[in-house]
Each structure stands twice: as C-alpha cells, then as structure tokens.
Amino acid sequence: MISAPPSTDRTLNLGPIEQIPPGEGRRFQIGNVPVAVFRARDGQVFATQALCTHKAGPLADGIMGAGKIVCPLHSYTFDLATGAPLGHTCKALKTYPVSLSADGDILLSIEGQRPSSREGKQP
C-alpha cells in the first residue's frame, strides 16, 4: 500500500528509519518497482533492487553486515553499496541512492520512477 509521499523531482520520502529494525532490511514498493532498504547497525542506509539476481530471493529478508547482504534462499552475497556480486558470477544488484533527512526520514532516489497514479497520489 502506498500513500502519498512528498517528493522532490527525484527523491521520495519513505518515512522514518525506525520502520526498519537495526541491522535489518525491509521491502518498499515504489510504483511498480520493489526496493529493499537496509539499515546497518552503524547508521548507514542502503537501497537495492528487492529481488536477488540469482533466483529472485527476497533480499530484505537476508542477513546483512559489514556492508554486505546474503540472500536468504541460497546464500549468494552482494556488496550493498555497489551491488557487486561477491564470490559468485550472478548479475550485480541495481542500487539506488538513499540517505537520511535531518529528522531521520529515508530519502530514496529512483531515476524515472514515481508511485504510479493508480496506487499513489502525486502531490
């Protein structure tokens, strides 16, 4: 379910970082693009495509740490910052620029993607 996040030209506000427990990831749906957003214990935030390039495992359900994510289905590992495959030859993950606002809101940029008008209202 998507309600209406205010957005600048390219940046979406996904709401407070506390929606994601420390050290875990959660999946957000941006229009028809599912995105996994991760909150590292050291405060860093990452965003990647939601599904593993190997067999479409749900990456937000994986174990993360030291800037890496392990897919829960077959333990394929990727670099969270670059999306690069680590120790295997699956395709790299798409990554998205993400940061925290001064109030601790997740700010995500998805080039050319908007919540579709059917599911979310544009401000």
Next chain:
Amino acid sequence: MITKQQLVVVGNGMAGARFVEDVLARGGRDRFSITMFGEEPYGNYNRILLSSVMAGSHDPKDIFLNSLGWYEENGVKLHAGVRVGWIDRLSKKVYAPGGVTAAYDKLVIATGSSAFVPPMGGLYDQSGEFKPGVFAFRTLDDCDRMIKYAGKARRAAVIGGGLLGLEAARGLLNRGLEVHVVHLMSYLMEAQLDALAGGMLHRLLEKMGVRILLEKFTTAVLGDDAVTGLAFKDGSKLDCDMVVISAGIRANVDLAKQSGLTVERGIVVHDDLSCRNDTNVYAIGECAQHRGQVYGLVAPIWEQARVLADVLTGGNKRALYTGSRVSTKLKVMGIELAVMGDKDPKREDDEVVTYVEPSRGVYKKLIVREGRLAGAILLGDGLAAPRLLQVFDREDPMLDDRSELLFPMSGEAKTPSVAEIPDTAQICNCNGVSKGKIVAAVKAGCRTVKAVCDATRAGTGCGSCKPQVQAVVAFACDGAVEEDPAAHYYVPGVALTKPALIKAVREQDLRSVSAVFKGLAGGREDLGSKVGLASLLKTVWGKEYEDERDARFINDRVHANIQKDGTFSVIPRIYGGVTSPEQLRRIADVAEKYNARMVKITGGQRIDLLGIPKEKLPDVWNDLGMPSGHAYTKAFRTCKTCVGTDFCRYGVGDSTGLGIKIEKRFQGIESPHKMKLATAGCPRNCSEATTKDIGAVAIEGGKWEVYIGGAAGSRVRKGDVLCIVDSQDDVLKCMGRFMQYYRENGKYLERTYDFVERTGIDALRRLLVDDADGICARLDADIQAAVDAYDDPWTESRKPVHPNQFAGTVAVAGR
C-alpha cells in the same frame, strides 16, 4: 617514519619462497626489505612435482610457483643462481661470490637438502664430475639432463628403493627404459612401510615391469667413458647404461656449520625457529632440526614457514612451532599409498589391526595407542585415506569398531578414486561443481579446502560431499593441502574455538552479537558469523541474552520456514504425532481460509501448510491456536513415534506416551543444529529411532535403549547406544543430559552424528552415564533451566517485537 629492517633469506626452494609469501601476506613489505639468495637460476618451483616432469605428465613450466617477475612485483630482491659463501654473524652480513653482500637484521636459512651419494668406486670422471650417465635426482636441471640422456639409454639402474627412487623409476619406465631398482635393505620403502607392505609393493611393481634387486650393496660404477654397469659387494654385476642415485637426502648445513651455528643432523632451532646460538638467525625446511626431527615432507615445512612469518611480522608474536605429526599420501607408480605415524607397534599394549588382500594388492594396518591412531599404512585403497588422515592429524578418539575406519564405504557403491574420475564428474551435487572446477581453483592459488569451497561453492550446500572435495583438493595439490586455522574456530569472524569463545563471552560479560564483535573481533562485523554467535549466546545466557533480531536467519525472525518463492511454511506442533478430529478440522479450516497452496504430511508426522505470505503468519497462528512446531530452526524439532502399547500387537513400551512427554519437555530447545528424535515401542523400530539424532527403543523387561548420533539424511549412520535405562523418566533425563552437552560442545551446524563421532561414544558414556568428570548434575540443572525458559515464539503474533516484524512490503508513510 619507521626504517625498514633488512630480512635476508638464503634459499629459494619450497621453504624459503613459501616463507617470503607468508611474510608478504602479513603485510611484511612495510616492515622489511627482503633479499633472497637462490642457488638455482630460476624463480621458485614445486620440487614435489619433479617426478611428474620426469614421468612426462607435467611440463617443466607448469611446476613453477613464482616466476622471476613475481619477486620484482613484490619488491623482493632475488639473487638467482648465486650461492652464499659465508655468513659473518658479528657484522650481520652475508657474502656471495662476485662481491655480492647483503646486510641483515634477521636472517633465515632455508638451504634445503641435497641427494646423499653413497661412497662407491667409478662415480666420477677425471674432471671430478659424475661420469656420463650417472645422475642424482634433485633439481630441475638434474631432471632436464636425465630426460635428455634417457632418450638414448636403454637400461637404467636406480640406486635406492625409497620413495624418491621409486618415483624416479616410474619416470624412467614411462620413457620406455628397462628399469632396475637396486636397494640395500631387505624390502622397499623401509622407512615408511613394514615388511609385509613392502613385499606387496614389490610384487605390484614387478607386475608393472620394474626389476627389483634387494640387499644389494653397490661398490662401483663400471665403464670407462660412460656408464656400462654396476658392481655389487656379493660379486654380481648389472649391465646398464644409465644410473640414477636416490639413496636419501642430507640437509645442506655446510654454510651454517662454517658460520658457527649449532648443527647436528640439521641446523638446531628453538620452537620459534631461531637458531640455538643466534636468535637473529632462523632456519626452516629440510635443513632445520627441531626437537631432534628433520622433516622432509612439505606439510611440516609449510607449517614452519607460516609460524616463522607470524613470529617475524608480529602477526602472532607468541607463535610457536611445536613439531608435526608426519603423514603423507603418495602415489607410487599409480599405486595409492598413505602412511602416517608409526609403522610398527612400539609399546606392548599397542593394538594392531590389519587387513590383507594379496590378490588385489590391498593392505591396511592401524596402530592404536590409548584409543587414538598412532600410525597407519594404507596400500591400494585411496578411499579410506582422507578419514584416517583426519583422525590421525587431529588425534581424534577412535571408533570402537575399527572396521568403520578401514572400510568407510562398506555397504555403499564403491566410488573410484579421485585421480581416476574424469574432470567433468560432478563432485558437489547441490551446486553442480565438477572435479575440473575444483582442480582449476587449486591451480588458481586456493590452498585450503575452505578457500576452494568459497571460490567454487562446492560443499556449501548439504555438505555431504566435503570429504570428496577434500580428496580432490589433496589430489590437485599433490597432498600438500594447507589446513585453514579457521577450521577450528566456532565462527569464521572470531578467531576462537568454541570453548575459548564461551570462556571469553562469560569473562567479558558479552551478551549480544554486536558486543562480541566489539569485544573479540576488533569491532569488525562478520555476516557469516552472526547466526552462529546468536545461537551460542542464547545457550550461554538463556534469558539474560540480549536478543538482536538481525543476527537471526529470517526463519527465526518470523518463526516459519522460508520457501523458494519467499512465502513461508507453517507447521504447528502435534505432540508425538497424535492429533484429533477437532484439531484436523481446525487445520483444514485455516488451510482453506488462507489459501495454503499445499497441505503436506511431513516426515516428522506433522502437517505442513505451505505458501503462506509473511504478513499472514500471525493470523494463521492465531486461528490455529496451536504452538509452534519449530520446523524452521536449529533446535529440537519433533519426536516421531509408533503406536506403541495401546494398539500395537508387539509393543513392549509406551512409545507414544514417551514421545509426547519428550516433545512437551524439549520443544524449542536450541542447539548447534536441528535435533530430530523418535521413540519405538519395540525393536522392530517402525519409527526408525535408531537413525535419529536421539532415539529410544523399548526392549523387553520394561527397559529402553537410548540411541544418539543416528542419521538418515545426506549421511546414513546407525546411532550408538548411549545407555539402557529402566523408566521413561530416565530416558528423559539422559536425553536432556546429552542435549545439553551437545549444546555446549557441538560446533555450529555440526549434527549430532558428526559430534558423536568426533567426541567418541566411549568418552560420552564416561561423561554422561558414569559421570567421570562430575558434570552430570550441572548438565541436568542447565537443561532444566533451558526447559523452564521456553516461550512459544508464536505468541509474538499478539506482541510482535517490532511493528514491522511480519511486514511483507512496508507501506510508505505519507506526510
């Protein structure tokens, strides 16, 4: 800026070059300027493979480990083809011909060894060189010259029937020569084999066409300008036009001796590998003598190189070399041979186990001392070797049934040895990794089994192929596998064994996974270690554990088993597999209401609802009104039962009642890996209790046999009887005791069947039945505490630990 110390290494063979690699790997380039001297005009090559070059199976260029360019790239100054003439220990300088000098702060001598040439007449020509046709087999140049000469020779004599001699004989035979092996002793390879094994090897080699002369003392090489034959002490002669001397090796210690270092058979070194009378000078490899031993095999030498690199780079200042247990796998002319430790009994109470099959040339011999393997000879059977080597290296307790070690594949189809199978053969059936891929990884530089597994993913699925992966790795690096120290760590990211880790966790009061990373891993988070640490901390601290949910696998965050499409499976607990029409109706209703895509009876006698989305899990649990079946976690899973005494005509014990009690008591008890249990009401064993992690089988007289360490998964193993008890209460008691001991001592993801084998059933009986160490009362109390601490995780449906604990997709909060 710190000025670099001068590190000089004399010797560029397998010890010296390996040591420099290890120093570089520890960042030694920042601390040392490294200078090396090598007598041969090359980079560094794998001397073990010389015999393969001789045999024509390897090209000389394939055996190089480091080319000359490698030294340059790594800032190592190599004087190739330069023999050091003198060490001045007072001014700390080494001198070589041509005015080459090098000052050192630390000096490492790795001059290796050279062929021992027994005294005999007619060896040399007038210039003092070997007469044409006479060779010692030691260097690449020797090999090259021998190959050239063999091209025009017809009949060769190899002096020395030890390992090297037989390798040389194989090479010459491959090159079409008639080969005679001349041996001084009464049987071949007497250093490694007993007379029986030596005799069998003799016959196998003769079948291949090698002629063997025993108890022959060579007195002279015949021929004026070139070799024409050999003369022996007994007056007999052998016509031949080529002679290869491989009668053993002698440590190259002249340089050390002239420089005033203490030398016996080798250069005498302390445990930190420094020389006895000069702590700035070190010696490693075949020239070093440690605790009276001079090693000639590669594994101990590489261990010395690693220890010395640790000592000098400060990576581990207290690193010590404490000697090696010598074992080796050899291939003598295609005949599989593994030897380790003692070849004959040494003490009166040593137990000797032998199996001999002369027609196939199979001989197996074990020397057992104080319940451990003190030595073994394995001829003609490569399959049993990896297990035996492991048991020997780790000094594991022996199985009571020795035959299980001698015949590891009995009952299963015989698999061919790894050398014989084609490169395309699939070794890892989970990830589809072929033998060729593993060999390629080794060639690309992976030297430990772990490195190979990481690089290829072999063995990372169910893990049952690990022994074969290990065998292929050993084959690919010709027996010179390195052991990964991390193999003994509980988790890869914290350099401690399980007992040491538990001790540190208690001492430093570390109650969360991130506290462990902070306290014991220099603050470095390691994602491969999180789940294992969480399991261990839960066992150590119980309710005092600070539960960080991100250290749990997804299954344990949402208490259900993730499926390939990202949905989950829900298995409620059905105690002892006994259900009711009312319960079945409720399950059916839930399955319909939530569109379970499959309803499945599990192997553990329960009902599985598959295809449930994550966000529906709490509702499904609430509607079921049944406790969690823990089918998703490393914990007590289920106790399968047969119908026991209530209905069965044969039952002698109430297996159903006992199974229900077991499930009620141990539900949710976490452990290093899952525990599947069963109870059987009679020895017909319909519930298959003897192949469960823990099982109980009722026997006549109101008694129960308690089995541990059974398996019927990727491995099949019959459990061992831990004890026979008189009552259901006693069954519960000793099961709980074993569970707690396994919880405390099992490695993460080590199933009970591996744990029981590693610990030994005898040792477990002493500890858990006889209470030899007086730990039983504590184990009983600790498992009771774990039982008391049990909470049904499915109650989190009503009080989630985080508002988004079960969120499939987070709704974007508008503002």
